[in-house]
Amino acid sequence: MAPQISTLRQALCTRANASRFLASPSLSRTFSCSAEEDSTPFTVDIAVPFKGHHIEPPPQVAETSPKELMSFFRDMSRMRRMEIAADQLYKSKLIRGFCHLYDGQEAVCIGMEAALTQQDNIITAYRDHCTYLGRGGTLPEVFSELMGRKDGCTLGKGGSMHFYKKENGFYGGHGIVGAQVPLGAGLAFAQKYEKVKAATFALYGDGAANQGQLFESLNIAALWDLPAVYVCENNHYGMGTAEWRAAKSPEYYKRGDYVPGLKVDGMDALAVKQAVKFAKDHAITKGPIMLEMDTYRYHGHSMSDPGSTYRTRDEISGVRQERDPIERIRKLILLKEIATVADLKNIEKEVKKEVEDAVAKAKESPQPDPSALFSNVYVKGYGSRAFGCDRKHSSAVLP
């Protein structure tokens, strides 16, 4: 790929910007594909200050590299495209049931993945499509599962709300609000017991923050010093209820009371990365910590919710203009001249094609065999009997 801007201009810009923005040696300044491999570290200031509760916040800087920023851009664009494609599939009735889209919140899962390994566990609620991709899932698996096909990540039996990837430490994908949080405490206990130097990140929303079971598990985690990080993805609306109407204290990072907390700008992937890195260290060495990600979802709660009856369109477009996570990374990349406008457009085109191909592939996948209705109710061989209507013929032992 030929360079899109002249070398002279590049050199001038580098000199002009270097002192202001770069804290370490200059970056190599060629095409985007080499930027995607350039791991030269540099630091970036985090704009919105962290707020700590019973804890000193981490430094307001994040270390990153051109490679990381390019991967953020590519991965977040892929997630955004995926959610938009899911929206279209739902409207054409290829996806049925419930579909909760994550667009707007991509920085949270991308930032988390940048700071974690697959030895760390992530468990979340039903807005899990992007979290699944972040944990190593593939686009065809996502679309197949959404359409209830055999090649889906949960074999077509889970649907939108139940994505899992055990080998990559992704424990799902849960429908009942708040129920996944005590599970997270259990996962953390197992990690501590098995002396794995890793943490469990239990994600929940501002609506779930008022569930009793969350506080029960918080007490357990604090009492036993479990490496659990409680991450509240605060998108400010529990379905249609604004946070100030549901919670006496919408300062979710403080709700841990005796558990320290940190408030993070959830639309800034680098801030998320910094906070999650900090939280993981804290969880492993000291005990549980709570993170509040200040984020926003563009779609309604689910595809049945237009999302505009409880908030103004101005609010939504305002966030899109000022705080969009992908735009933020785009601006940073362009500012640092890591890549050009055309490079980024190319990436977006590539990602769009990827998503389209995945959708086409998923559409070809067949529905699961009807016998799958009975599989995995119990462990194979230990099931109960199922009878046909007349109780004489067609009885079967559930596999």
Added chain:
Amino acid sequence: MPFAKHLCRTLKSAFCVGHGQRALTTQAGKAKRMNLVSAINSALQIVLESDPRSYVFGEDVSFGGVFRCTTGLADMFGKHRVFNTPLCEQGIVGFGIGLAAMGNTAIAEIQFADYIYPAFDQIVNEAAKFRYRSGNQFNCGGLTIRTPYGAVGHGGHYHSQSPEAFFCHVPGIKVVIPRGPSQAKGLLLSSVRDPNPVVFFEPKWLYRQAVEDVPEDDYAIPLSRAEVVQRGTDITVVGWGAQMAILDQACSEALQAGISCELIDLQTLIPWDKETVEASVKKTGRLLISHEAPITGGFGAEIAASIVERCFLHLEAPVSRVCGLDTPFPLVFEPHYMPTKNKILEAIKASVHF
């Protein structure tokens, strides 16, 4: 959608008063075409108007609720009587029990029956036993819990469950399930006014689908009385809620095959009307029960056991149950899982030809 229209016609013909069963007790006799949502809304309005110490609360009820059952109530009666709660089922029911214990009429909404389990402890251990354990000093009879239940075609694991059987196992509460708009209004009014805590399951599939003439005034359908929806001679068919529409279709088709079915709507599951079902089975000699909930341990098992006990010598065939399968409520396999009209028809024929 042709199916919906057919369903509405079927419901209309099955449930209109001209079939000779017990008429609804109304005074003015003025009726209006309403769907299930409007019928429930009408009942709630009557309660809020007539009882100054009544309250309706739950997640999102203030703007009308996710199914619009509480539309307009907050505007009419004020935000201190129709209000939203945070997302905490256990809290909602516990709060409702307390409110009822102080002599108020508390109508709590649990947004989907699938979410009722955090509140299960409160219902079973607190609400059901309050009067008993306090020697009648206290009670929470003013509590009614309303919740939509049942399959809709695409609800999946957590928007389709029928948990009525869990609650039928608890002495001290009542479980009521209407089959259509006019029953819903009358049964809800009775449930709210019944001096015992009631769990009222609303068939969400019928919220908009079922439309019929519903009396506009205040009326009651008594609890613990099953209704014989259709008289017959060959087999007794028992069901409740949304399943009644399916049973009705199956019975019509069975009639074409020469089998006369007596269709009974249980309406109240506990305490249930054993006498009506018993009288019917003694006449027909055959019983079929159908519900969406999984077959093992479903409420059909209780009916089957009781009837066998009472009518053993009258039975010509084993009691038949056509229910959901013993699996979690599936996602894409819903048509296989559900007790469909064909499964019921097959079972009716098997029973009659036993």
